[in-house]
Amino acid sequence: MSESTKSGASALMPEIIERLETLVRIPSVAFPGFDPEPVRRMGEAVVELFEAAGAAGVRLLDVPGGYPCVYADLPGPEGSPTVMLYAHYDVQPAPASQGWQSEPFEPVTKDDGRIYGRGAADDKSGLVIHYGTLKLLGPDRPCHVKILVEGEEETISHLEDFVEANPDLFGCDVAVIADIGPQAVGRPGLTTALRGDVACTLTVRTLANPVHSGMFGGAAPDAMTAMIRILDTLHDANGDTTIPGVDSGHWDGAAMDESVYRDGSAILPGVEFLGTGSLSDRIWMKPSVTVLGMDLPNTAEASNVLLPEVTAKLSMRIIPGSDADAQLEALMAHLRAQRPWNCEVVVEKIKTGHPFAVDESHPAIVAAKDALTDAYGAPVESIGSGASIPLVASLQKVAPSAAIVLWGVEDTEKSRIHASDESVDPREIERMIVAQTEFIQKFAQS
Structure with a gap:
């Protein structure tokens, strides 16, 4: 791992945290019946975010029937591959009935060091990971980079049809989707299958x-x-x-840690798991x-x-x-x-x-695992996810040979996405900025 990448990410973290907190304060719930003004304000804030990272030509694209997506096509050396960075700027609702212990749209750092607030993990963390990556890459990017940020991933999305109708805009060699995470903090995980x-x-x-x-x-x-x-x-x-x-089916990758799963799922003491077979089978391959x-x-x-x-x-x-x-x-x-x-x-x-399975022999996936190993100093776990990301199927249609890298900081154990007291560990954000920057450099060279 490049020491300059590591030190650069560390130096960026105060600014990264400040920017994340600013984004969390915008209640960008795109569900029908919610005020559309904060969602539109959030889209504009994302444009400003990537402009501040040094990206030129960042703009909002109208998505028929839905909220705009944020898009940019950043040049790189002639003949170099294209990496697309994806995240989403909308969030789940945060009703009081969920039992929040702090205001969901007022970010707060608690004694455990985690930042609490709706969207802090899902998926405004992805936005600041991409921001940090672009800052570290600088103007002399080693490859072409596209940015795609969705405005209604959490509700009925209209982006898939828009992507399929505009294949020239979204063609790439690899799509990096920073909207998922490892089993636990400090344990690097690459998601290789989505139900x-x-x-x-x-x-x-x-x-x-x-x-x-x-x-x-x-x-x-x-x-x-x-x-x-x-x-x-x-x-x-x-x-x-x-x-x-x-x-x-049957899961052949890393095993789901039962203690992590029990903590993250909030199963009451004495309540038994559903189903038969391994825990990994039950949540990833059944x-x-x-x-x-x-x-x-x-x-x-x-x-x-x-x-x-x-x-x-x-x-x-x-x-x-x-x-x-x-x-x-x-x-x-x-x-x-x-x-x-x-x-x-x-x-x-x-x-x-549609479900999805990663081709782990693809050079981009190999480079992604290497970058994670370097950033975390630990072996990478190939894990599944019960979550679904519908855009993946559309990206496969417009770029059938592209690899899909699925990672992020939404750890299973503590992030509580979609639930009360959603949170993110800023140490994971820093590690993922390092990993993503190193990955782009490794893939560009390969």
């Missing part, structure tokens, strides 16, 4: 209208009871997802169905009636190597076949997000 994410709604109808539960209960079926019976068919007694036609939400009365508003109709939203994570469309159809066909008491069942598609 896909397919989703649908399930609506169950049994009655034309609500009726009195005392007068009619016991013979007239209520929709909620029918819904429970259907949902119960999605798992066996062990908790494994068991749906005909849905694929399962399918999993989750009921994300359901339309029904809350307990405060519930009255003594039989519910005539209930709708649930379901998400299923699918394994690398599987076909997302086929897996969603298998789920939907299974749901349609479940009709307790001959109830009406309507199943509708929401989305398909």
Whole structure:
């Protein structure tokens, strides 16, 4: 590892932290129903961020139907490869009901040294990693660099269609996606597989209208009871997802650390894990169905009636190597076949997000692992992720030979992305700035 890279990253850290805190203060929630002004302000702040890093021609590109993306195409030596740096500037909502111990959009550094705030890890950390990388590379970059920062990754994204409609803008030799992380701080991890994410709604109808539960209960079926019976068919007694036609596999990379997983998942003491097989298999190479939400009365508003109709939203994570469309159809066909008491069942598609597996023999992946090893002084773990990044499939379409490098600082153990008290360890940001800068230099030379 270049000592100048290491010392340069260290010298940048006070500024990096200050810039990260400034970005966290902007509540850039792109979900429908939220104020669009902070999201647009955040897009402008990202343009200013990369201009301050020395990037020329940074601009906002209108994405039809959605928020703008930030884009730049920075020149490099003739004949050199092109590296695209990706992150996103929108964040998850941070409702008080999540139980935050500090204000989510007022960053605070606590006694453990971590910076707390919504987006501090996911994914404004990716923005400052890219900022630091560009600062260290300087104007004499060893290769072409493109910047792509999305404004609605956390909600229904419109970027995939935009990328596929403009392949000339997004062609590259390697895409670096700084929107993921290792198992724990100080343990370098390169994500080599992503589960896909397919989703649908399930609506169950049994009655034309609500009726009195005392007068009619016991013979007239209520929709909620029918819904429970259907949902119960999605798992066996062990908790494994068991749906005909849905694929399962085996994980061959680094093992998921059980203590890290238990801490990060916040499983209550005494509560058992779902499923069978290794922990790595269960979270990276086996399918999993989750009921994300359901339309029904809350307990405060519930009255003594039989519910005539209930709708649930379901998400299923699918394994690398599987076909997302086929897996969603298998789920939907299974749901349609479940009709307790001959109830009406309507199943509708929401989305398909494709899984992904890295070619670890690609020169860019080899260079990325070498750079991580140098930056951390520790062996790299090839890990999977249950998260999905839909843009990966679109990048593969416009640049089919490009490698995808998946890394970042969203550690499984403590970062709590999407949850209360999200945080990031600034030491990880510094290490990743070093690793990413070294990677670009190594790849450019190769």
